Amino acid sequence: MARPVVAILGPTATGKSALALSVAERYDGEIVNCDSTAVYRGFDIGTDKVLPAARRGIPHHLIDVVDPSEEYTAAQYARDAARAIREIRARGRLAIVAGGTGFYYRALTRGLFPGPGRDAVLRGRLELIASRRGVQFLHRMLLRFDKESARRIQPRDVKRIVRALEVFFLTGRPITAHFAATRSEIPDLEIVPIGLRLPADQTSDRVTRRVHQQFERGLLDEIRRLLAKGVPKDARPFGGLVYRQALEHLHGVRDEPSTRALIAQENRRYARRQLIWFRKEPNLRWFAGPGESASTIVAVNRLLDECLKGTGGETTSP
């Protein structure tokens, strides 16, 4: 009864999606996406979404759930993912969270403090101040109202400074004072987190190959199509990896070969940040990828057999 939730995490291009599919087929599961950009409709090629035809009948959740002009957030994800997981479990199936957005995964499994979300008007005002009088000015403001946050947040980190001030102005209490109330969205569920990783040079090769494939598959046309459909150039997903650089190319910032190279480079850096993040994730069981390789699948299956079947499945983690 106490069947855990499986999570498949790790840097980009390690084969998470493939592994998730294989696990889903073997253990009667459904997949819950944990990628911050795949939630957006229409952004398919650059996010390397597993397209419906390739899903082998396995239900995928939290892919294509919002319009590109909408703002999706970690908090929203945590709620949506928790709901999806409960529904999957209610169907008696295995929930498999798969993706590389560490912050979303943490928001789901450890939670975000219960407090106010983004306030567009307030943020607009704060950002205006930042652009007119400098970020440092905002940081000094934060120092007045919330000394502790000012200490932990870098004086130039606009996003965090704005959020801290936003929370303070909205609640009258420093953001750090809210942290104690943080709780997981799924405190009752056990999770078996699996991490996939590859040596840096392999990641680099795979990433480079993937970028070329993305262009060959029509990345640029996809972007043109989105723009033609009225998706604003400053839509959230356009600001991220792949799309940002490709969009710049369409605007003539640089030629295609160097754009491909730049995207591959950014991917490598992103993979590094992901690794740093996931390394700190407790209880993560690392496997040498790639996720589609038979040896990885065998090793993962061995672990899951232990955790999902027999008595192993009844352990509950603290």
Added chain:
RNA sequence: GGCGAGGUAGCGAAGCGGUCAAACGCAGCAGACUGUAAAUCUGUCGCCCUAGCGGCUUCGAAGGUUCGAGUCCUUCCCUCGCCA
């Protein structure tokens, strides 16, 4: 062959006699992250170490001037523009 510009750390690029191991940008490396996270931000970045206003070797090459030279002089090598 003649004239002009230039050769500085992985790359690009400052520097024009001392406080230069050498600004700055990029890449690299290390890291932070509680509602934009594929985002945002930080540190480090010649070599050595007991990590310091520490030691050592650098600024195309070789000489020279000077108390002191990326910085001035001479010769040489190499690039790149114009003329032939």
